[in-house]
Amino acid sequence: MAEADPIGQRTDDELARQARAGSRRSFEELARRYKRRLFVYLRPRLGSDEDAEDMVQETFLKLYRNIESYDPAFRFSTWLYTSANRLAISSFRKNKVLVGSLRAEEAGTLADLGPGAGGQTDRAGLWEAARSLGVSQFRALWLRYGEDLSIDEIAVALGRSRLAVRLLLHRARLNVMMRVAPAPNGAKAVAKAAAVRGTARK
Amino acid sequence: MLCHLTRRMISRAEDRGKKMPGWAERHSARCGACREYARFAASLKERLSGEKPALLAAVPDFPLNEARWAEAEARRGNREVFGRRLVAHPFPVAAAALVVVAGVLILFQTVLREPSPSPEERAAALAGLRSLTAAPDDFMGIVTEAESALAKEREILERSVVSAVEYLQARLNIKIERRDPAAKSL
Numbered sequence: 001m002a003e004a005d006p007i008g009q010r011t012d013d014e015l016a017r018q019a020r021a022g023s024r025r026s027f028e029e030l031a032r033r034y035k036r037r038l039f040v041y042l043r044p045r046l047g048s049d050e051d052a053e054d055m056v057q058e059t060f061l062k063l064y065r066n067i068e069s070y071d072p073a074f075r076f077s078t079w080l081y082t083s084a085n086r087l088a089i090s091s092f093r094k095n096k097v098l099v100g101s102l103r104a105e106e107a108g109t110l111a112d113l114g115p116g117a118g119g120q121t122d123r124a125g126l127w128e129a130a131r132s133l134g135v136s137q138f139r140a141l142w143l144r145y146g147e148d149l150s151i152d153e154i155a156v157a158l159g160r161s162r163l164a165v166r167l168l169l170h171r172a173r174l175n176v177m178m179r180v181a182p183a184p185n186g187a188k189a190v191a192k193a194a195a196v197r198g199t200a201r202k
Numbered sequence: 203m204l205c206h207l208t209r210r211m212i213s214r215a216e217d218r219g220k221k222m223p224g225w226a227e228r229h230s231a232r233c234g235a236c237r238e239y240a241r242f243a244a245s246l247k248e249r250l251s252g253e254k255p256a257l258l259a260a261v262p263d264f265p266l267n268e269a270r271w272a273e274a275e276a277r278r279g280n281r282e283v284f285g286r287r288l289v290a291h292p293f294p295v296a297a298a299a300l301v302v303v304a305g306v307l308i309l310f311q312t313v314l315r316e317p318s319p320s321p322e323e324r325a326a327a328l329a330g331l332r333s334l335t336a337a338p339d340d341f342m343g344i345v346t347e348a349e350s351a352l353a354k355e356r357e358i359l360e361r362s363v364v365s366a367v368e369y370l371q372a373r374l375n376i377k378i379e380r381r382d383p384a385a386k387s388l
Binding site for chain 1: 214242246251254256264271275
């Protein structure tokens with residue numbers, strides 16, 4: 001009878017402590033658990049899936065190099081996303097990858113996320129709606145609801161104040177609701193009045 | 203406006219786990235759109251968590267580049283070996299540090315240190331100083347000239363006052379005496 005791999009049953013924080021003590025296998029397990037999650041987090045600001053993959057690889061390499069600096073008092077996910085955020089910012093500054101996606105963000109939408117994620121609208125409809133928000137709002141939502149981080153932890157990861165994070169989340173909720181829920185009666189009336197005015201002019 | 207504030211309070215309650223203020227609850231009970239937002243915000247965690255596996259499943263799979271980790275590990279190992287060597291053999295390291303410090307000092311003394319000024323440079327500097335000290339003479343001359351003009355004005359004014367006094371004495375048959383300025387101040 002094959003014995004279950006105990007490493008797969010350990011918590012992230014246990015694995016991170018073991019990785020800090022020098023266990024490469026624990027780090028590999030952490031990377032395996034987080035690579036897709038990190039991809040989702042980083043993807044909206046980047047131009048392609050390949051760029052996002054590169055950024056994920058870079059982030060894990062950086063974490064592995066600096067694993068001694070991990071403080072077990074914090075959750076591993078907070079440390080991971082903080083490092084990813086910093087690395088992404090410095091990489092954008094260096095390579096100017098940001099230009100295209102910034103324009104998209106200014107326009108209120110993000111670049112298309114590619115065919116890999118496009119066919120899941122009916123199954124991950126809310127996340128798809130969230131992806132159409134600005135990068136900051138999407139990241140705040142992801143960290144809050146995707147990773148279950150507290151407001152304080154999100155503030156650390158994003159390098160913002162708690163108030164700014166709460167505001168981001170509030171706006172994100174309003175925007176997601178506007179995208180997925182039907183317009184309220186008041187908005188319908190305004191839209192109808194505008195349509196009537198348009199017809200009268202014609 | 204009230205809807206805007208109420209929704210802000212709903213979000214705040216959601217993030218901080220605190221109760222909403224009474225006015226916001228009352229408004230929420232009356233306003234359908236705010237009630238809808240409250241329901242949506244409360245259900246968001248469950249809904250997004252439920253959709254997370256589908257979102258992650260849609261991410262294209264890619265292998266992690268573990269070869270680079272091995273390089274990083276080797277480099278870290280080298281760093282550790284170097285650190286251990288430092289601890290194990292402190293005297294050669296201290297000697298090397300001394301040689302480096304001595305080298306820097308010699309470099310500073312011979313190459314980077316500024317040479318002392320030549321006699322021509324000193325003479326030029328002194329001439330500059332002299333030109334500076336000569337300036338007050340001109341200044342005093344200008345001041346004296348200005349003062350002499352002022353004294354002339356005063357003289358003319360005094361003469362005209364004296365002649366006016368003489369005229370008044372003769373005309374009105376009175377005597378006008380000049381007061382002592384010191385007595386006036388008393």
